[in-house]
Amino acid sequence: MPSAKPQGHWPDKTSRIEFRATEDNRSSFLLAQGLLAAQRVLADREQFVLDVAGQQEWERINRRSA
Template identity: 60%
Template sequence: MATAKQPAKTSRIELRASDGDRELLDRAAAVIGTDRSSFLLNQGRLAAQRVLANREQFVLDQLGLEEWERINNLPARNLPGLICLLQRPSPFQPQA
């Protein structure tokens, strides 16, 4: 049976953890039959993909795509309240 070639691991990642966290990670890795490094890398990769998913791409089915296009093709609305809000000085900028 052929296995997919894994990319070479050329970078080192180090982190500090409490004894309790290390024990917890070791136990979780053992439960799924892997080592701590593989467990952390796999779980970290999954977490990173979840964090970035909504910031980098989104997938729509055909109905969703049609609705997206319908909304994006609507003419811009005049929102006087928003215009007023954007013209106010920022409360986060020091006033001269």
């Protein structure tokens, strides 16, 4: 007979996956996820509004060679 555990209950310890990360791994992961989230937000935008200084910075960045 299967056990009736309430929905959202954590699984038994034997079925958990343990994951440990070093400080470097956490930092890299957070940076990568932040970058990915920003790329997703920016990819959906159709219009960007910049002040004069922002527009000049945008133009400076885009003039650089790839």
